[in-house]
Amino acid sequence: MPQRQTTIANLTGLHARPAALFAKKAAASGHAITIARAGEAPIDASSILMIMGLGLSHGDDVTLVGDDGSDQILDELVEMLESDLDSVPA
Numbered sequence: 001m002p003q004r005q006t007t008i009a010n011l012t013g014l015h016a017r018p019a020a021l022f023a024k025k026a027a028a029s030g031h032a033i034t035i036a037r038a039g040e041a042p043i044d045a046s047s048i049l050m051i052m053g054l055g056l057s058h059g060d061d062v063t064l065v066g067d068d069g070s071d072q073i074l075d076e077l078v079e080m081l082e083s084d085l086d087s088v089p090a
Contacts (some may be wrong), residue, residue, distance in 0.1 A: 003065040006078045010085045013057040016048075018085035021047040026077060031070040033077070036063050045077070 010018050026033045027046035034042035035051065038061050043050040045064065056062065062081065066074050 001065055001067065001074050002071045002074055003063055004074045004078045005061065006081050008056050008058055008060045008062065009082045011058050012086060013060070014054070014085075016052065018050040020048050021085055022077065022080055023051055026073070027082065029070070029073040031073055032067045032071065033070060034065045036065075037053055037061070038063070 004007050009015060012024065033045040035036075035045040036042035037054060040054070042063075042065060043054065043062070045051065054068065064074050064077055
C-alpha cells in the first residue's frame, strides 16, 4: 500500500475550511485513503468530521496511506497539506 509522510503547513492547522477541502479531494479520488498523526490510529481521509477530530495543527507530522493505484492522489494530497489551504479560493 502506498504511503506518504508530510507536515501540516497551514498556519491555522486543519480547521473546518482546510479540512473540508482536503476531505473533498480525498473523497473525489475514489480511493480508500487514511490519515494519521504519528502514534495514533488512522482515520478515513474523506471524512471532514474525523479529520477535524484529529485536531491537526501547524507543524504536526502525518502519514497518508492509500489503496493500490493511489500514488498520484497521495502526492496531490501531500501537496495540499504542504501549502496554505486558507489561501485557496473557495
